Amino acid sequence: MRVQAQVEGRDRPVREAPEPRRGRPRSAAAERAILDAVVGLLESGEPLAGLSIERIARTAGVGKATIYRRWSGKEELFVDVLRDMEPPEPAVSGTAGLDDLRLLLESLRRRGLAQRSSVLLYNVFAQMKSHPKLWAEYHRNVIAPRRVAMLGAVQRAVDAGELRADLDVGLMDDLFLGPMLVRTIHRPDAPLPEDLADRIVQVLVEGLAPRPAAGA
Amino acid sequence: MRVQAQVEGRDRPVREAPEPRRGRPRSAAAERAILDAVVGLLESGEPLAGLSIERIARTAGVGKATIYRRWSGKEELFVDVLRDMEPPEPAVSGTAGLDDLRLLLESLRRRGLAQRSSVLLYNVFAQMKSHPKLWAEYHRNVIAPRRVAMLGAVQRAVDAGELRADLDVGLMDDLFLGPMLVRTIHRPDAPLPEDLADRIVQVLVEGLAPRPAAGA
Amino acid sequence: MRVQAQVEGRDRPVREAPEPRRGRPRSAAAERAILDAVVGLLESGEPLAGLSIERIARTAGVGKATIYRRWSGKEELFVDVLRDMEPPEPAVSGTAGLDDLRLLLESLRRRGLAQRSSVLLYNVFAQMKSHPKLWAEYHRNVIAPRRVAMLGAVQRAVDAGELRADLDVGLMDDLFLGPMLVRTIHRPDAPLPEDLADRIVQVLVEGLAPRPAAGA
Amino acid sequence: MRVQAQVEGRDRPVREAPEPRRGRPRSAAAERAILDAVVGLLESGEPLAGLSIERIARTAGVGKATIYRRWSGKEELFVDVLRDMEPPEPAVSGTAGLDDLRLLLESLRRRGLAQRSSVLLYNVFAQMKSHPKLWAEYHRNVIAPRRVAMLGAVQRAVDAGELRADLDVGLMDDLFLGPMLVRTIHRPDAPLPEDLADRIVQVLVEGLAPRPAAGA
DNA sequence: TAATAATCGAGACGGTACGTCGCGTCTTCTG
DNA sequence: CAGAAGACGCGACGTACCGTCTCGATTATTA
Numbered sequence: 001m002r003v004q005a006q007v008e009g010r011d012r013p014v015r016e017a018p019e020p021r022r023g024r025p026r027s028a029a030a031e032r033a034i035l036d037a038v039v040g041l042l043e044s045g046e047p048l049a050g051l052s053i054e055r056i057a058r059t060a061g062v063g064k065a066t067i068y069r070r071w072s073g074k075e076e077l078f079v080d081v082l083r084d085m086e087p088p089e090p091a092v093s094g095t096a097g098l099d100d101l102r103l104l105l106e107s108l109r110r111r112g113l114a115q116r117s118s119v120l121l122y123n124v125f126a127q128m129k130s131h132p133k134l135w136a137e138y139h140r141n142v143i144a145p146r147r148v149a150m151l152g153a154v155q156r157a158v159d160a161g162e163l164r165a166d167l168d169v170g171l172m173d174d175l176f177l178g179p180m181l182v183r184t185i186h187r188p189d190a191p192l193p194e195d196l197a198d199r200i201v202q203v204l205v206e207g208l209a210p211r212p213a214a215g216a
Numbered sequence: 217m218r219v220q221a222q223v224e225g226r227d228r229p230v231r232e233a234p235e236p237r238r239g240r241p242r243s244a245a246a247e248r249a250i251l252d253a254v255v256g257l258l259e260s261g262e263p264l265a266g267l268s269i270e271r272i273a274r275t276a277g278v279g280k281a282t283i284y285r286r287w288s289g290k291e292e293l294f295v296d297v298l299r300d301m302e303p304p305e306p307a308v309s310g311t312a313g314l315d316d317l318r319l320l321l322e323s324l325r326r327r328g329l330a331q332r333s334s335v336l337l338y339n340v341f342a343q344m345k346s347h348p349k350l351w352a353e354y355h356r357n358v359i360a361p362r363r364v365a366m367l368g369a370v371q372r373a374v375d376a377g378e379l380r381a382d383l384d385v386g387l388m389d390d391l392f393l394g395p396m397l398v399r400t401i402h403r404p405d406a407p408l409p410e411d412l413a414d415r416i417v418q419v420l421v422e423g424l425a426p427r428p429a430a431g432a
Numbered sequence: 433m434r435v436q437a438q439v440e441g442r443d444r445p446v447r448e449a450p451e452p453r454r455g456r457p458r459s460a461a462a463e464r465a466i467l468d469a470v471v472g473l474l475e476s477g478e479p480l481a482g483l484s485i486e487r488i489a490r491t492a493g494v495g496k497a498t499i500y501r502r503w504s505g506k507e508e509l510f511v512d513v514l515r516d517m518e519p520p521e522p523a524v525s526g527t528a529g530l531d532d533l534r535l536l537l538e539s540l541r542r543r544g545l546a547q548r549s550s551v552l553l554y555n556v557f558a559q560m561k562s563h564p565k566l567w568a569e570y571h572r573n574v575i576a577p578r579r580v581a582m583l584g585a586v587q588r589a590v591d592a593g594e595l596r597a598d599l600d601v602g603l604m605d606d607l608f609l610g611p612m613l614v615r616t617i618h619r620p621d622a623p624l625p626e627d628l629a630d631r632i633v634q635v636l637v638e639g640l641a642p643r644p645a646a647g648a
Numbered sequence: 649m650r651v652q653a654q655v656e657g658r659d660r661p662v663r664e665a666p667e668p669r670r671g672r673p674r675s676a677a678a679e680r681a682i683l684d685a686v687v688g689l690l691e692s693g694e695p696l697a698g699l700s701i702e703r704i705a706r707t708a709g710v711g712k713a714t715i716y717r718r719w720s721g722k723e724e725l726f727v728d729v730l731r732d733m734e735p736p737e738p739a740v741s742g743t744a745g746l747d748d749l750r751l752l753l754e755s756l757r758r759r760g761l762a763q764r765s766s767v768l769l770y771n772v773f774a775q776m777k778s779h780p781k782l783w784a785e786y787h788r789n790v791i792a793p794r795r796v797a798m799l800g801a802v803q804r805a806v807d808a809g810e811l812r813a814d815l816d817v818g819l820m821d822d823l824f825l826g827p828m829l830v831r832t833i834h835r836p837d838a839p840l841p842e843d844l845a846d847r848i849v850q851v852l853v854e855g856l857a858p859r860p861a862a863g864a
Numbered sequence: 865t866a867a868t869a870a871t872c873g874a875g876a877c878g879g880t881a882c883g884t885c886g887c888g889t890c891t892t893c894t895g
Numbered sequence: 896c897a898g899a900a901g902a903c904g905c906g907a908c909g910t911a912c913c914g915t916c917t918c919g920a921t922t923a924t925t926a
Contacts, residue, residue, distance in 0.1 A: 022896070023896025023897065024895080024897040024898075025896090025897080026897070026898095027897075030897090030899095052886055052887085053886080053887075053888085054885080054886055054887080055886090057899095061899080062899075063897095063898065063900060063901085064887095064888080064889095064899095064900095064901090065888095065889085065890090065897090065898085065900095066898070066899080068888070068889085069897080073887095139402075147402070147403075161426055162426075163424050163425070163426065164424055164425065164426050165426070167419060167424070170406070171395065171415065171416075171419065172419075172424060174394065174395035174398040174399065175394060175395055175416075175419070175420070175424070177394065177398050177402075178390065178391060178393065178394015178397060178398055179387065179391055179394050181394060181397050181398055181402065182390040182393055182394055182397055183390065185397060185401060186355075186359055186363070186393075186397065187363075190386070199387065200391075203383060203387065203388075203391065204391070204420075204423065204424050205423055205424050205425045206423050206425065207420065207421055207422050207423020207424070207425070208379050208380055208383070208388060208391075208421050208423070209379070209380065209421045209423070210377055210378075210380050210381070236918095237875095237918090238873075238875070238918080238919075238920095239874035239875030239876065239917085239918065239919095240874075240875050240876045240916070240917040241875090241876075241917080241918065242875095242876065242877095243876070243877070243917095246876090246877075246878095268906080268907055268908085269907080269908075269909085270906080270907055270908080271907090273878095278877085278878070279876095279877065279878045279879060279880095280878095280879090280908090280909080281876085281877085281878085281879090281909090281910085281911090282876075282877065282878075284909070284910085285876075285877095289909090452893075452894095453892090453901095454892080454893070454894090454899075454900050454901070455891085455892065455893085455899080455900035455901030455902065456890070456891045456892050456893095456900075456901050456902045456903075457891080457892060457902075458901095458902065458903095459891095459902070459903070462902090462903075462904095484880080484881055484882085485882075485883085486880080486881055486882080487881090493904085494903085494904075495902095495903065495904045495905060495906090496882090496883080496884095496904095496905095497883090497884080497885090497902090497904085498902075498903065498904080500883065501902075501903095505883090571834075575834055579834070579835075593858055595856050595857070595858065596856055596857065596858050597858070599851060599856070603827065603848075604851075604856060606826065606827035606831065607823065607826060607848075607851065607852070607856070609826065609830050610822065610823060610825065610826015610827050610830055611819060611822035611823055611826050613829050613833060613834065614825050614826055614829055615822065617829065617833060618787075618791055618795070618825075619795075619822075622818070631819065632819070632823075635815060635819065635820075635823065636823070636852075636855065636856050637855055637856050637857045638855050638857065639852065639853055639854050639855020639856070639857070640811050640820060640823070640852050640853050640855070641812065641853045641854065641855065642809060642811065642812050669924095670868080670869055670870070670923080671868080671869040671870025671871065671922085671923065671924075672869075672870050672871035672921065672923050672924095673870080673871075673924095674870090674871070674872095675871075675872070678871090678872075678873095700912055700913085701912075701913075701914085702911075702912055702913080703911095703912090705873095709873080710872085710873075711872065711873045711874060711875085712873095712874090712875090712913095712914080712915095713871095713872085713873090713914095713915085713916090714871085714872070714873080716915085717871085721914085
């Protein structure tokens with residue numbers, strides 16, 4: 001339905017002739033049942049790779065054709081499932097530079113905590129990289145916007161004189177994001193303490209060089 | 217590698233139950249043929265998901281049982297394929313602090329480049345996160361040692377007065393590693409320029425705060 | 433026959449739960465193709481032991497599952513193949529005693545001739561005894577009814593005064609049937625001349641004792 | 649060993665040079681273990697078709713090659729197993745006609761009783777017809793000699809004037825043997841009373857025609 | 865006494881078939 | 896039309912055996 005909406009949405013100019021689609025209309029209940037079945041199975045610990053269309057249909061009490069009528073395959077279905085569960089927006093400030101960065105990192109930290117508590121998110125994310133279409137979709141919908149937001153915040157901080165202007169903003173962005181990603185991908189058991197976002201920003205700004213006698 | 221271990225009996229101390237392995241020994245040739253078949257198929261453009269044990273066996277001119285005798289399934293096999301291709305050792309210096317960090321990061325950079333040029337490495341790595349046991353294996357064999365090496369380098373840099381002593385070495389380590397991971401996982405299209413390792417180290421040491429008129 | 437039963441619903445009394453069999457109905461064409469494939473392979477000289485489900489499916493242009501959906505294994509399939517080829521009814525007279533016996537024996541004789549000309553019938557029958565359930569099925573469907581018919585004919589002959597009344601009808605029945613069975617099982621090369629049925633009946637009636645000078 | 653003996657026995661003229669067969673001699677213990685394993689498995693209810701060389705070897709604690717060194721396959725092995733268990737000789741009279749027939753039939757009756765009490769005999773016999781080589785061997789070793797013996801007895805009875813001389817001895821033989829076979833093959837639950845052999849002979853001799861006023 | 869040679873248990877080898885499961889399509893009947 | 900149901904041809908799964916082939920270790924005869 002979602003997919004449907006995208007496809008149909010394109011060629012309809014403004015809002016004219018809802019194109020009645022003769023015959024019995026698609027059942028919204030069936031659609032919900034399918035999505036709920038996927039989520040349910042994932043939450044019950046099933047690895048995403050272990051989900052077959054057949055099983056999903058059985059669990060949802062739905063014919064296989066009803067699934068194929070809406071999505072062309074497992075991946076397309078999962079894209080929709082995933083979209084259902086992403087946190088709505090990472091955070092939207094507007095002007096202040098470093099503060100925005102702190103907010104964005106804090107949002108990531110919370111998301112990391114949530115991911116750990118949710119078998120679902122973890123599995124979906126883990127599985128994703130092996131499904132190019134799924135990953136591309138995720139990248140387009142989640143990763144890219146987030147990077148745009150962070151790059152904007154970095155740029156604003158540079159403009160506001162909070163960060164050096166002689167450095168590649170891309171690299172700076174990577175530096176801010178890096179520790180969060182490391183703890184998500186490589187060290188999923190590492191702590192994500194409350195002050196992590198603040199500390200990252202502070203340490204990056206101050207630099208790692210030994211302080212020259214500090215208060216002297 | 218597996219065969220290696222059997223034949224040479226490494227890491228067994230001196231004389232502890234040689235365990236003669238009765239019956240006809242496993243064929244090293246078959247093992248090679250299997251691994252080569254996987255690599256060959258992947259290099260010929262096959263998507264990793266399209267590799268069935270049946271096809272691998274056919275390509276290698278080998279019975280299916282000969283594969284299952286060595287690996288319990290597709291994923292275990294892929295882990296070994298991957299292990300075969302991992303760069304042998306990240307880098308082994310010993311004493312100098314920041315220089316070692318630069319070397320380790322440079323090794324990671326090269327690895328990232330290699331991974332991009334190899335459909336295999338990329339896909340296998342991606343695949344792995346969805347199989348907890350395999351990921352654990354990979355973590356134990358590749359990620360963890362690398363982190364130990366980097367933590368050691370960071371600590372030596374602290375001891376040598378090259379880095380601040382008042383910060384969590386774990387966090388510092390994440391900061392060094394972060395940009396490489398970001399460009400590997402989140403931005404696989406981002407450049408990995410030759411001086412990236414140096415720049416990361418330099419920027420982190422200097423800090424992101426605007427320079428107070430340089431020599432002033 | 434199976435299909436027969438489903439389609440025509442024989443032996444269901446009048447109107448007892450039509451049980452609509454939801455979903456796409458089994459393909460009668462596939463069923464025919466399977467049975468024909470078995471018969472074809474056997475007729476082309478394949479030993480029955482050399483027939484694998486896989487080959488039958490390949491020959492019939494059918495998926496293996498389509499076979500397993502109908503029969504639980506090779507043997508059940510063969511039973512149906514056999515049932516297809518059994519002569520429809522041994523013979524159905526009704527009143528006359530010895531004449532009925534002659535007809536029944538003649539039917540057996542013809543069956544024996546057919547069996548010899550058909551690798552199939554011979555092998556399937558042989559195979560059957562080693563599968564108790566199948567043998568039971570065969571016994572119930574083929575052997576037992578035939579015995580009932582013969583016992584009836586013997587009894588009628590006794591009642592009509594054509595046979596002695598002081599003997600066990602079971603034993604008499606065995607005596608009539610015996611020679612046919614001997615030549616089927618133990619001496620498959622023995623002839624089955626046209627007048628065999630008549631001669632058996634005649635000799636049994638007359639007895640084997642030397643004739644006391646005939647007309648004396 | 650048995651097979652071996654046959655093969656070697658041919659080209660050795662009389663009894664010269666036992667041809668020492670250099671190298672380690674075959675182990676009689678292994679041979680026994682193999683045969684015992686087959687018998688044991690059959691007695692424990694295994695269908696003959698369910699016996700694999702692999703399982704026999706495992707049960708006997710013997711390598712597969714040790715079996716293949718002696719027999720070329722399952723059938724040849726079974727022939728030897730079977731030969732081990734057939735009752736030694738059906739019966740050997742010599743002169744008297746009808747009495748010999750009674751003895752031979754009585755021997756068959758006892759064998760039938762034994763067969764029923766032995767899962768082994770029953771299964772082996774049942775299975776046999778589907779294995780042409782096995783059946784041929786059985787026919788040659790068991791059925792044919794028995795028929796020769798019975799035919800001889802019938803002929804002697806004819807010569808002695810106990811049976812009509814105007815009938816085909818083959819048919820007469822089938823008539824004597826028939827009831828026993830019917831009760832073995834078609835009606836394995838039918839009784840085999842003690843006087844069965846006597847009754848068969850008597851009834852056959854007297855004939856089934858109603859007695860003409862008997863004592864009149 | 866040493867060499868030679870066939871045996872032993874064990875188990876790996878390339879294959880074939882097993883019976884099951886899932887794929888994506890199709891065909892039936894019911895709403 | 897869409898719905899559930901389920902059959903369809905196909906292909907892969909992981910297992911069991913097939914009959915052959917190494918292994919190292921016995922156990923005989925022959926030199």
